[in-house]
Amino acid sequence: MxxxxxxxxxxxxxxxxxxxxxxxxxxxxxxxxxxxxxxxxxxxxxxxxxxxxxxxxxxxxxxxxxxxxxxxxxxxxxxxxxxxxxxxxxxxxxxxxxxxxxxxxxxxxxxxxxxxxxxxxxxxxxxxxxxxxxxxxxxxxxxxxxxxxxxxxxxxxxxxxxxxxxxxxxxxxxxxxxxxxxxxxMITEDAPVRHEKQKLTFPTNPLIYLIGLMALFSMVPEGSVLDWAALYLRQERGADIATAGFAFAAFSGTMSIMRFLGDGVRDRFGAVNTLRISALIGASGMLAASIAPTSWIAILAFAFSGLGIANMVPIAFSAAGNQQGTSSGVALSMVTLMGYSGILVAPSAIGFVGGKTGFGPIYMVLAGLLVVVALMANLARSADQKVR
CATH class of the missing domain: 1.20.1250.20 (MFS general substrate transporter like domains)
Structure with a gap:
């Protein structure tokens, strides 16, 4: 060809x-x-x-x-x-x-x-x-x-x-x-490489699980904004129903825009730098939302956080899919499983805890999770591999 x-x-x-x-x-x-x-x-x-x-x-x-x-x-x-x-x-x-x-x-x-x-x-x-x-x-x-x-x-x-x-x-x-x-x-792999022989197996490379942890820590804040931000603004910041609804709308809007811009940013600055800066932006916005004195400041903070969180999971997925010695399918199945637990399972536990403590402290803790991702950013080096 x-x-x-x-x-x-x-x-x-x-x-x-x-x-x-x-x-x-x-x-x-x-x-x-x-x-x-x-x-x-x-x-x-x-x-x-x-x-x-x-x-x-x-x-x-x-x-x-x-x-x-x-x-x-x-x-x-x-x-x-x-x-x-x-x-x-x-x-x-x-x-x-x-x-x-x-x-x-x-x-x-x-x-x-x-x-x-x-x-x-x-x-x-x-x-x-x-x-x-x-x-x-x-x-x-x-x-x-x-x-x-x-x-x-x-x-x-x-x-x-x-x-x-x-x-x-x-x-x-x-x-x-x-x-x-x-x-x-649609294209596909030139020839599916069978690194793992069992019918159903888990990756043996521990780095896959660390990348999955980064995906989890990136997606828990996303799921928490989706499920609980409106309630947080309503109950703890005195917002009316219409205003409370803007929390996730602003967050998802900035995420969508940044995802379309993210590939160019990543190609220019590299996956590690992009992930580290994105995580710190996400953490800053989440922390600001947790201590915001008014609902509109919290909404702006959630929007700022969305700018950072937008490209964290895509970079983690690219890093998992490029791991040497493990097929991209096996690696991605585990990282996707771990990451999506942050949206599908974790918010239930967060809702229970938030009902006892309030959601302000919850978003402060979630900011800490994003800082952890920033510290782990070097693990995403493989996301920049472009091998035919």
């Missing part, structure tokens, strides 16, 4: 994996406006709804360790396509569930295929980075955020106009169309 053809396929693959991130985020974003209807339709309490949402998270975490084996055996492209088929119909399955007994396994499956695809598309983004010899991970996560925004925005309009079932059908059609048009251009 000549250089021009190699480059062209890599560029097509870059936009194909961006489409995969958008696809995944679009489905997750489409679930969000379904939740109030889901609760009313099944006649369940907030407590039961919380348990069902936890089932979604458990499904995601349960599937992630298996993805390393699947990617190692079949390549990330085949795994993405396989999970995408199930993802396309998963929201429709939840929308059709008539009761809690059927909704629970439907949500578990939804979480499992979304989580499995998440691992595979991150592995594919690492491969694109190798072939293009430049970073694409941060902007890929930006496309996930963009997909979530599109799914949530379109969902509210369609459900209001045509009902939850019609919305789920439209989402299914859009997902299938994205897959058919974009995923055929």
């Amino acid at each position: 000549d250089a021009a053809t190699f480059r062209r396929r890599a560029v097509y693959g870059r936009w194909a994996v961006a489409s995969a991130f958008f696809f995944n985020g679009f489905l997750v974003g489409s679930w969000a406006p379904q939740i109030p209807v889901f609760m009313t339709r099944l006649g369940i309490s907030e407590f039961t709804l919380g348990l069902l949402i936890l089932v979604f998270g458990i499904g995601a975490l349960a599937s992630m360790p298996w993805c390393g084996y699947l990617i190692e055996k079949h390549g990330s492209r085949a795994v993405i396509k396989g999970f995408a088929i199930f993802c396309s119909f998963s929201l429709l399955l939840v929308a059709l569930a008539p009761n809690v007994i059927s909704a629970a396994p439907a949500l578990f499956l939804f979480g499992a295929v979304i989580g499995g695809m998440d691992v595979a598309m991150n592995a594919n983004a690492v491969e694109v980075e190798k072939k293009l010899s430049r970073a694409v991970m941060s902007s890929s996560h930006g496309f996930w955020s963009l997909g979530g925004f599109a799914g949530g925005g379109l969902g509210g309009i369609l459900i209001e106009a045509h009902g939850h079932l019609a919305h789920a059908v439209v989402v299914t059609i859009i997902a299938i169309a994205i897959g058919l048009i974009a995923f055929r251009f």
Whole structure:
């Protein structure tokens, strides 16, 4: 294959994996406006709804360790396509569930295929980075955020106009169309390298777990802002409901913008420097939010923190996927599992503690976790490896 053809396929693959991130985020974003209807339709309490949402998270975490084996055996492209088929119909399955007994396994499956695809598309983004010899991970996560925004925005309009079932059908059609048009251009590893022989195994390189810890410490603050920032502003800073809602909006808005800018920043300054500075920015914003005297200052602080946190997880994923001696799928399955625990599991514990101590001290502790990531930044050196 000549250089021009190699480059062209890599560029097509870059936009194909961006489409995969958008696809995944679009489905997750489409679930969000379904939740109030889901609760009313099944006649369940907030407590039961919380348990069902936890089932979604458990499904995601349960599937992630298996993805390393699947990617190692079949390549990330085949795994993405396989999970995408199930993802396309998963929201429709939840929308059709008539009761809690059927909704629970439907949500578990939804979480499992979304989580499995998440691992595979991150592995594919690492491969694109190798072939293009430049970073694409941060902007890929930006496309996930963009997909979530599109799914949530379109969902509210369609459900209001045509009902939850019609919305789920439209989402299914859009997902299938994205897959058919974009995923055929996806690249894959030249030959899946089987470093680990067992059917299901865990990485033997301890550095993988340290990188996973960095991902965890980076994602716990993100999950905490998502789940508890509005309540913090409402209860402890006297904000009204409308103002409290701006906390996560400002945080996610700056994260989305910075993720699209992050690849260029990382290519210029290197992964280690970018991660260290990003972690310190995130910690500064989180600390300022914890001691802010007014709700609007806290909102600005959360927005500033989002600028830093935006690119921390993408760098950690790139570092894991480039570890020598371990396949990118095996490494990423573990780092993704550890990282996403920070969004799917940790906020429950944070809510319990915050109810006893208040959330100001919680955000102060989370700032400390981000400082720890800054101190560990040298472990992300492998994120700058660009090897064909």
